[in-house]
Amino acid sequence: MKKTTEMGLNRTGVDASPIDSKDIIGAALNSTPTSLDGDEEIAKIRASYLREAKPIGTLPIPGTIKGGVSTLLEKLAGNRPELLIDKLGERLAFERTGTRLYEALVQKCRVLDTDQAGIPVATLERFRDQELRHFGLVRDALMSLGADPTAQTPAADAAAVASSGILKVVSDPRTSVMQSFEAILIAELADHEGWDVLIRVAEEMKLNEIAASFRGAYDEEKVHLESIRSWLSYLMLTKRTAVKESAA
């Protein structure tokens, strides 16, 4: 593993170009905008689209490729199962992407030899395998309810957009172990909340078997979250961000 975030030729701030910056700041201060009330104008445009917007999509009608509607879903009909199915779809997609996320992280940590820094690759592999198992749990829960686990639900779609940046950070060979863990932390925080909500909803709907299987996953996710936090603290305190060493 490598050294702390280095100081070097970052050119993005105004301090990096004092003469030019002073010049352009002056020109901007002396300029006149071509229209006023920027915040309001932006808000107006957004409002007109918001008023007319239709949802990004819906759930599929329950059924299987063999046809027919699940009787379990029918029993739940009075309890508005749509929200549960939507959130289960979100959880499933999250665990699936989470597995790939941990795969990318494992590969990075193996190459950067984080074992030497007390971050065992074997532990990350275990987390990856647990994410995979969690995916299976949610898949089985959906199937037991007669829902199609291959469908992309609206909540899954929105969550994928929200988390797309996390994968991009982790799979970038230029990002450090610390930067990658900070991205994973965002995912684990969302994961933790997601499982908590699902368990409470399942309990309320008297889906006791599903709730019980999810509690095991939730306990494992708590370990993930605490471990990531702990490693991040360690990296910050020892100033070991593990910037990748370039080839000699």
Next chain:
Amino acid sequence: MASKFIESRGQSLEKQQFTWREIVQQPFSKLNDDAFSRVRSILMNGIEFESVMFQHMLARASHDLRPHLARVRQIEQHQQKAINWMLPPDQSPLETTIGYEQVAVEVTASIAQNEPDPYLAQVYRFGLLEDFDHLYRYSALLDRLEGKDANNLLQSYTDILPGRPTIEEHRSALDNLRRPYDRRKADPISKLNVCLITAAEQQTENYYLNVGPLFSDPVARQLYAEIASIEEQHVTQYESLMDPDETVLEKWLLHEATEVYTYRSCLESESDPRLKKLWDRFHDYELGHLHYVMELFKSIENRDPAEVLPEKLPKLLNFGNHRSYVRSVLDAEADLRTNGMDIVKREDENPESIAYRNQVNREGSPSQAVAAGYRWIPGTELNQKIA
């Protein structure tokens, strides 16, 4: 609807106007709209892009045509934006890429079956199996990088199977040139098909060039570079089917006719009511453009547009799945290669292409790496890994 190709005059150019609100509408739904609504949107964006770029190229070489081109192009460019902006932002670049390859497979399959010239049809089948393989490779990437299922986009219309392996698609420059049709003898639908497919492939390459650098994963970056290179080969291949001896106005006329034909194909098959309105409006606009160019053709070249245009509307594009057809082509023709302008058996391939291929693949093949051992199953291959 008029059944003859040029019976309706469409909308006059002066009335073809837009506001920004009209150009930027609510996009279609990635989840609920039919996959072929996405296919049509991607295709027509490509058709319009080709139209705009063609009109730019022509303007750079013709003083007299410049003002006419500018008038028509100003409208075409807004049509393009209105169509392209129907793509929803919750489609990741890789998900949109899956849409692009579905366009390539299903539209090429439709054209190949509707093409009367056996040589041209063979060229389309040749390209089809390569785009088919690209779909397989990108599907593997979507699964292994993002943990997503390409079939969420494809909606079970299109197979996810290996085609002619991308690693074997790299050819030396001259092996991408084909024999052009003879403008005096070719069936008008042959000319429309060439214009259409060239546009589609060009925009596919453009898209990959734009989004490839947005990926941080090096495997993804390499895969996009590799497949974009094949798409460039496809553009060279398909554009080489055009007779270079066509006059510039003849080419412009064919471009407008292709737009009328494809918008009509979209209009007749579209299920989303908002998109249907868009196709209807733009079909009318294109009829207006076509008549405008017909007048130029008559006044400048003193020729009858009926020499070039179809007598009546050809059989429309079939926006539907062509799985049986693609599978039959795959069984019969996956091993075909090229030697100069000819499509040949593997053993007769030009050694120059083999040498070129060995060079570009010398440090490894991203398309092989990304899809090593990949077999699509619903819900991603992680389903197989769960005990």
